[in-house]
Amino acid sequence: MRLEFRLSGTGGQGLITAGIILAEAAINAGKNAIQTQSYGPEARGGASKSEVIISDGEIDYPKVTEADVLLAMSEEAYKKYKTGLKKGGILIMDSTIIEEDSGVDARVYKIPITKLAREEAGKTIVANIVALGAIAAITGVVPKDALEKAVFNRFPKARELNRKALDIGYKAAQKIQEE
Amino acid sequence: MSKNKPILMQGNEACARGALAAGCRFFAGYPITPSSEIAEVLSEELPKIGGRFIQMEDEIASIAAVIGASLTGCKSMTATSGPGLSLKAENIGYASIAEVPCVIVDVQRVGPSTGGPTAPSQGDVMQARWGTHGDHPIIALAPNSVKETFEVTIKAFNLSEQFRVPVILLLDEVIGHMRERVVLPDIDSIQIIDRKKATVPPEEYLPYKPDKDGVPEMASYGDGYRFHVTGLTHDETGFPNTGSENTDYLIRRLHEKIEKNLDKIIMVDEYFMDDAEIALFAYGSPSRSSLSAVRKAREEGIKVGLIRPVTIWPFPAEVVRKAARKVKKIIVPEMNLGQLIGEVEKHVKSDAEVIGLNRVDGELITPQEVMEKIKEVL
Numbered sequence: 001m002r003l004e005f006r007l008s009g010t011g012g013q014g015l016i017t018a019g020i021i022l023a024e025a026a027i028n029a030g031k032n033a034i035q036t037q038s039y040g041p042e043a044r045g046g047a048s049k050s051e052v053i054i055s056d057g058e059i060d061y062p063k064v065t066e067a068d069v070l071l072a073m074s075e076e077a078y079k080k081y082k083t084g085l086k087k088g089g090i091l092i093m094d095s096t097i098i099e100e101d102s103g104v105d106a107r108v109y110k111i112p113i114t115k116l117a118r119e120e121a122g123k124t125i126v127a128n129i130v131a132l133g134a135i136a137a138i139t140g141v142v143p144k145d146a147l148e149k150a151v152f153n154r155f156p157k158a159r160e161l162n163r164k165a166l167d168i169g170y171k172a173a174q175k176i177q178e179e
Numbered sequence: 180m181s182k183n184k185p186i187l188m189q190g191n192e193a194c195a196r197g198a199l200a201a202g203c204r205f206f207a208g209y210p211i212t213p214s215s216e217i218a219e220v221l222s223e224e225l226p227k228i229g230g231r232f233i234q235m236e237d238e239i240a241s242i243a244a245v246i247g248a249s250l251t252g253c254k255s256m257t258a259t260s261g262p263g264l265s266l267k268a269e270n271i272g273y274a275s276i277a278e279v280p281c282v283i284v285d286v287q288r289v290g291p292s293t294g295g296p297t298a299p300s301q302g303d304v305m306q307a308r309w310g311t312h313g314d315h316p317i318i319a320l321a322p323n324s325v326k327e328t329f330e331v332t333i334k335a336f337n338l339s340e341q342f343r344v345p346v347i348l349l350l351d352e353v354i355g356h357m358r359e360r361v362v363l364p365d366i367d368s369i370q371i372i373d374r375k376k377a378t379v380p381p382e383e384y385l386p387y388k389p390d391k392d393g394v395p396e397m398a399s400y401g402d403g404y405r406f407h408v409t410g411l412t413h414d415e416t417g418f419p420n421t422g423s424e425n426t427d428y429l430i431r432r433l434h435e436k437i438e439k440n441l442d443k444i445i446m447v448d449e450y451f452m453d454d455a456e457i458a459l460f461a462y463g464s465p466s467r468s469s470l471s472a473v474r475k476a477r478e479e480g481i482k483v484g485l486i487r488p489v490t491i492w493p494f495p496a497e498v499v500r501k502a503a504r505k506v507k508k509i510i511v512p513e514m515n516l517g518q519l520i521g522e523v524e525k526h527v528k529s530d531a532e533v534i535g536l537n538r539v540d541g542e543l544i545t546p547q548e549v550m551e552k553i554k555e556v557l
Contacts, residue, residue, distance in 0.1 A: 020187065020358060023187050023358060023360075024187045027185050027186065027187050027360050032360050033187065033359075033360050034357065034358065034359045034360070035187070035357070035358040035359075036353065036356065036357050036358075037356060038297065038298075039297055059359075060467045060468070060470045060471035060474070060546070061467055061468050061471040061543075061545065061546045062353065062357050062359070062464070062467060062543075063353075063543055063545070065545065065546075065547070
């Protein structure tokens, strides 16, 4: 098993943190994982990309070549990275931000991630955690408890908020899968 | 087997943790992307264990403070990126001639000048060797994983202490910023080498009188020994002596203490080289792309292997010479337009064809590119 994730959006959305949490969750679940990132010199506002590879074996080349899963949380990131998604891969779009739909050959999940974070979790800042919940529900790459543990480890002071955010993402994805 | 649990750790953090494990107790630096996390971790950790962290006014002051701290007997380090290494160059020469152990980390980014702060490069390979003026020896190490960064940082301190030489740890942005699953070695299993302390009473101490291994014993300032340290050529007393005979003796001794101990300094990994007809020669993050390509090529029945130097200075000439007699072609992937390839060519002579694979756009060379190159030269 080797799965490549590309989490993309804008600096400040917490995508590098989300990548770190996903990789930690995979390690909690006994798998191998590697996380890399690229970003502009500006900390916020510029394009941001975090990549995670989860594998049962060795990971030599640390970067994503063809993503199995693409999370797009900005219009710019969506346009830039949609071609780097494997045919038949998984595309998770934040439909709060991206309206466009341009026939990518993928299983497309449109989830209003930012809106759910703002309105249901109560804080836009946890949009990255909502997204992680959705990724875990859709891909099944890490068990929910391993992911929860990794989130709590990263944010020990905001357990309730993050648990809620994770659940919201999970449920939103499950709901789409049932449809 | 280590008792430690697997964790996710960043390369820069592994460097800082390795320094602490090696016994580093002084860090002076000026933060710069992509090396800043090293300073960040050490600024938190050093004060907890009686160490000192100083953010200096610039890179020149940082290396100067590191040299000063080391002279008091304290294992010392600074960390920077290319622009900072340029500024530190002069004092690296000072540490070299005054034989002051210290570790200089350079997390390479695209240059020259401020270049591309967040993009990887291997543009500082020759600067690590020849950045400071004068005919000096140097050790430079280039790990390719988070775990190895931890281990090689310890090794950098050990070599620096053992041979009283500045050691440059050449990371690149990929290795520095990457987070990877690691199981750190047990602290008891780690070999630590400390510098030889002065064994004679202060009145008999000659600070630059070498032992049989070419390395002088090193007293610490503050221990009651009075001695002079200078960047001028000096004799055993430590005072300037620019006479030709003494100068020749000193410069040769500085080189010899490294050249006579290559077996302790040079670390090279080889993969699938036994029956290889083509060899890749790669270091740092491109060596990971290379290994990935080698595994794929082997699946297709292509006889290709990988030579991966961890020690790039002194250059592992013997390994390359040996390989050149066996293989037909050597491909050298580098994130520069050809730096270490010159050394490979120098030692291969006409035994094998040497081919570069170069990328300077701030992106890591991919396994696909390496694979294409292998097939192109087949």
